[in-house]
Amino acid sequence: MRHVLRLTAAGAALALTATACGGGGGGGGSEGGGEQTGTALKGVKIEVAAKWTGPEQQNFEKVLDAFEKKTGATVTYASTGENTDAFLGPRLEGGNPPDVAILPQPGLMQQYAAKDQLKPLNAEVTSAIDANYTPYWKELGSVDGKPYGLLVKSAFKSIIWYRTDAFDEAGVQPPATFDDMATKTAPTLADAGITPFTLAAASADSWTLTDWFENVYLSQAGPEKYDQLAEHEIPWTDPSVTQAMETLVKIWGKPENFDGGKAGALKGKFDSSVTDVFAREKAAMVYGGDFAAANIGTTEAKVGEGAKTFPFPKAGDTTPAVLGGDVAVALKDNKGAMELMKFLATPEAGTIWAGLGGYLSPNKNLKAEAYPDAQTKQFAQQIQASGDAARYDMSDLTPAGFGATPGEGLWEGLRSLVQNPSDIKAVQDRLEADAKNAFKD
Amino acid sequence: MTSRDDEAASPPSAGGDATPEVTAGAVVAGPAAEVAPPGDGDPRAGSLQPPSWMAMGFLLPALLILGALVVYPIIYTVYRSFFDATGSGFVGLENYASMATDDDTLISVRNTAIWVVVGPSLVTAAGLLFAVLTERIGWSTAFKLIVFMPMAISFLASGVIFRLVYEQDPEKGVANAAIVAVHDTFSSASAYPGANPRKTDDTPVVQQGDAGPVQTKQAVPVGQQVMVPLVGIQDDELPPGAAAAKAAPAAPANGISGAVWLDFTQGGGGERGQPDASTEKGMPGMTVEAVKDGQVAAATTAGMDGTFTFQNLSAGSYTIRLPAENFAPRYAGADWLGQTLITPAIIVSYIWVWAGFAMVLIAAGLAAISREALEAARVDGATEWQVFRRVTMPLLAPVLVVVFVTLVINVLKIFDLVFIIGGGDPRASVLALQMWTESFGGGNNQGMGSAIAIVLFVLVLPAMISNIRRFRRENA
Numbered sequence: 020m021r022h023v024l025r026l027t028a029a030g031a032a033l034a035l036t037a038t039a040c041g042g043g044g045g046g047g048g049s050e051g052g053g054e055q056t057g058t059a060l061k062g063v064k065i066e067v068a069a070k071w072t073g074p075e076q077q078n079f080e081k082v083l084d085a086f087e088k089k090t091g092a093t094v095t096y097a098s099t100g101e102n103t104d105a106f107l108g109p110r111l112e113g114g115n116p117p118d119v120a121i122l123p124q125p126g127l128m129q130q131y132a133a134k135d136q137l138k139p140l141n142a143e144v145t146s147a148i149d150a151n152y153t154p155y156w157k158e159l160g161s162v163d164g165k166p167y168g169l170l171v172k173s174a175f176k177s178i179i180w181y182r183t184d185a186f187d188e189a190g191v192q193p194p195a196t197f198d199d200m201a202t203k204t205a206p207t208l209a210d211a212g213i214t215p216f217t218l219a220a221a222s223a224d225s226w227t228l229t230d231w232f233e234n235v236y237l238s239q240a241g242p243e244k245y246d247q248l249a250e251h252e253i254p255w256t257d258p259s260v261t262q263a264m265e266t267l268v269k270i271w272g273k274p275e276n277f278d279g280g281k282a283g284a285l286k287g288k289f290d291s292s293v294t295d296v297f298a299r300e301k302a303a304m305v306y307g308g309d310f311a312a313a314n315i316g317t318t319e320a321k322v323g324e325g326a327k328t329f330p331f332p333k334a335g336d337t338t339p340a341v342l343g344g345d346v347a348v349a350l351k352d353n354k355g356a357m358e359l360m361k362f363l364a365t366p367e368a369g370t371i372w373a374g375l376g377g378y379l380s381p382n383k384n385l386k387a388e389a390y391p392d393a394q395t396k397q398f399a400q401q402i403q404a405s406g407d408a409a410r411y412d413m414s415d416l417t418p419a420g421f422g423a424t425p426g427e428g429l430w431e432g433l434r435s436l437v438q439n440p441s442d443i444k445a446v447q448d449r450l451e452a453d454a455k456n457a458f459k460d
Numbered sequence: 461m462t463s464r465d466d467e468a469a470s471p472p473s474a475g476g477d478a479t480p481e482v483t484a485g486a487v488v489a490g491p492a493a494e495v496a497p498p499g500d501g502d503p504r505a506g507s508l509q510p511p512s513w514m515a516m517g518f519l520l521p522a523l524l525i526l527g528a529l530v531v532y533p534i535i536y537t538v539y540r541s542f543f544d545a546t547g548s549g550f551v552g553l554e555n556y557a558s559m560a561t562d563d564d565t566l567i568s569v570r571n572t573a574i575w576v577v578v579g580p581s582l583v584t585a586a587g588l589l590f591a592v593l594t595e596r597i598g599w600s601t602a603f604k605l606i607v608f609m610p611m612a613i614s615f616l617a618s619g620v621i622f623r624l625v626y627e628q629d630p631e632k633g634v635a636n637a638a639i640v641a642v643h644d645t646f647s648s649a650s651a652y653p654g655a656n657p658r659k660t661d662d663t664p665v666v667q668q669g670d671a672g673p674v675q676t677k678q679a680v681p682v683g684q685q686v687m688v689p690l691v692g693i694q695d696d697e698l699p700p701g702a703a704a705a706k707a708a709p710a711a712p713a714n715g716i717s718g719a720v721w722l723d724f725t726q727g728g729g730g731e732r733g734q735p736d737a738s739t740e741k742g743m744p745g746m747t748v749e750a751v752k753d754g755q756v757a758a759a760t761t762a763g764m765d766g767t768f769t770f771q772n773l774s775a776g777s778y779t780i781r782l783p784a785e786n787f788a789p790r791y792a793g794a795d796w797l798g799q800t801l802i803t804p805a806i807i808v809s810y811i812w813v814w815a816g817f818a819m820v821l822i823a824a825g826l827a828a829i830s831r832e833a834l835e836a837a838r839v840d841g842a843t844e845w846q847v848f849r850r851v852t853m854p855l856l857a858p859v860l861v862v863v864f865v866t867l868v869i870n871v872l873k874i875f876d877l878v879f880i881i882g883g884g885d886p887r888a889s890v891l892a893l894q895m896w897t898e899s900f901g902g903g904n905n906q907g908m909g910s911a912i913a914i915v916l917f918v919l920v921l922p923a924m925i926s927n928i929r930r931f932r933r934e935n936a
Binding site for chain 2: 188190191211221279282286419420
């Protein structure tokens with residue numbers, strides 16, 4: 020009964036949107052026709068839910084403010100807390116979801132889509148996505164060919180942070196290739212008495228290992244194979260995986276590369292792996308996404324001065340660009356929700372957001388100049404340079420039991436590679452068995 | 461059913477109640493004559509007892525709540541354990557079968573077994589020890605308070621505390637800080653931990669194994685010089701007074717001379733394999749040996765600039781060796797959260813939390829023991845140990861069993877400490893944690909989780925039953 024009612028309401032909303040389309044002329048760009056006056060959505064109330072709190076929430080609310088000013092709608096923000104599903108699940112069940120939600124993983128989007136809890140994006144939003152995103156990101160936001168989601172905020176994971184004074188002391192430069200890093204940078208640092216890396220390979224932090232793997236694999240095997248592996252269309256026993264692991268072992272297989280040796284690495288936590296480099300000066304380099312800047316902020320090192328980054332070095336032909344990020348979806352099919360989605364897809368929203376800091380966008384039309392600091396500009400340029408080869412974090416694309424669980428699947432498989440680098444085959448067999456299990460359903 | 465059971469199980473108390481009943485009955489007269497003799501067990505015996513339908517009526521709410529909150533979940537868990545992750549596909553016993561083959565689950569079964577065998581007995585033993593000892597000291601209340609205090613801390617917080625205690629780095633973890641401090645008191649650290657030759661072909665020396673001895677690749681004939689360039693430590697790790705590196709002095713006719721120095725110029729540059737006096741320093745105090753046919757022919761120590769000379773060697777060629785003692789790595793303490801120690805380490809934290817609980821219960825039991833028995837034994841000439849072993853222990857046995865069984869049940873469902881201290885490490889996992897991981901912690905397979913829960917339930921049952929039996933016996 021309630022279902023029927025909702026459908027009718029949706030139908031009415033669709034009709035409304037259609038008339039609006041006819042009048043306003045869907046542009047998809049930043050202009051938006053007669054909406055400059057800010058009355059197009061007067062009186063419309065929109066609720067947006069995302070996990071952000073604190074400064075992240077404030078920045079996002081500024082973007083929402085701009086939307087309000089532009090359209091006259093009233094937007095309220097609700098924080099979901101860390102577990103988005105725990106917040107949205109009951110509200111979806113109760114038939115009272117927020118209009119728009121921002122999900123931390125595409126997996127959650129697929130889960131909701133499978134239960135018919137998401138509303139497909141309308142033509143206007145889709146064309147805005149087409150204009151601003153490469154086809155890969157559109158595909159990522161789609162389930163069974165229907166567009167549902169829009170990657171609004173990304174985390175960039177193809178970065179290695181280094182301590183500049185350690186590099187100066189050893190007289191080394193950021194490496195251009197993975198081989199250089201393994202055979203020149205790391206040994207020279209070791210010769211200078213500086214431990215090259217800290218590695219966060221504790222069970223609960225082994226996602227860092229998956230990021231190492233993804234960068235190497237994307238670089239060596241290329242984006243097509245990357246997609247196939249993410250979908251488990253090729254097995255984890257594939258030779259391309261062997262090659263990537265052999266490459267990783269060039270660094271992972273040498274305990275002297277890590278602070279605390281193998282035992283130290285296997286207990287390393289992400290937070291302390293960053294502070295051990297920049298506050299306690301235990302090592303020279305650490306893997307961490309752009310978000311590691313927050314951890315560096317707790318030390319005396321300054322991002323861009325004492326703490327710099329270099330792109331994750333190429334291990335093959337492709338310059339790796341691995342991104343994580345948050346996907347916006349519409350949970351109600353009404354004019355407000357769709358207009359907001361459209362707005363979020365534009366460089367206009369991105370520019371406001373970028374100017375506030377702590378934000379990185381996969382939007383290809385967002386100019387690097389929009390970012391306030393040199394460091395973020397560098398990330399943005401790196402992402403744009405990789406163009407169509409940029410990929411979403413593979414471990415977040417696989418079922419959570421395989422790609423996102425401490426002590427299981429990919430996390431623990433790669434951790435066992437650190438533990439026993441000589442037995443790549445065993446690791447691959449184990450991963451394949453786990454993947455079969457996880458992809459079964 | 462329930463009421464009949466109760467009466468059957470507790471005839472003496474029924475008998476006790478019977479007396480006032482009889483009196484009451486006598487006052488009212490008439491039906492009192494029908495009052496059955498105590499222990500007869502006829503449920504309709506006392507007409508003054510409420511009819512059974514009324515008893516049922518009063519019990520009904522409790523039964524309903526119990527049924528909804530306990531019985532139904534158990535039955536549904538059993539049912540759910542026969543289905544796959546989605547909950548729609550019937551898989552029969554497959555979940556149970558895969559428990560027997562899944563490595564992680566097997567490890568958690570093994571760990572749970574270790575926990576059950578070791579945890580409760582150690583905690584009971586510790587509690588007994590504290591209880592017996594505190595009985596004899598003046599400030600026992602203060603001591604008990606301190607031992608009991610961890611019980612006031614949430615397990616999560618205790619886990620965080622021990623996570624820090626077991627931190628690998630001696631600068632952070634108190635356990636390793638203590639071990640390293642003790643270790644370093646008795647054996648002094650080597651002078652150059654971490655120093656090693658470059659691992660390239662152009663160096664004249666090679667290291668055997670990790671932190672092993674460093675020796676020349678070729679034997680050095682008498683009258684020649686030998687260069688020992690080392691890297692891998694920083695300038696400021698050199699001993700104070702280390703002087704600028706120098707080339708080896710001219711070798712005496714019957715000896716060998718050489719130089720051992722830190723062959724790394726800060727900021728890069730410098731010529732490899734050559735002592736650059738302006739930027740590089742010698743490694744004073746390095747022990748150097750001249751070895752021939754496996755025998756140490758002479759030994760010396762490098763000077764402030766890293767040079768050394770062997771005099772009076774008999775003719776021939778010698779391997780120049782820097783023994784491993786020079787390079788022994790700094791002792792780093794125990795690998796607490798590594799493969800072998802992780803479960804014992806968590807059990808220690810469990811003892812820390814629960815010893816106070818065991819102590820308080822056992823102390824209460826001790827206080828209840830009749831002093832006469834102990835004194836009689838002492839008067840008979842028993843030693844304190846004999847008194848403890850032959851008198852106290854048997855009298856205390858029921859309390860010890862209660863504590864032990866309670867702890868067994870508690871240990872079977874241990875979760876928080878393992879979750880926090882183990883940090884998701886599957887080598888520390890126990891069944892209760894595995895159940896959570898499989899069903900909610902990312903595995904998202906509630907069928908499998910239910911199967912583990914059922915196994916856990918079956919394992920707890922014997923302990924539960926023995927507890928209930930004993931309560932009955934004690935009430936009897």
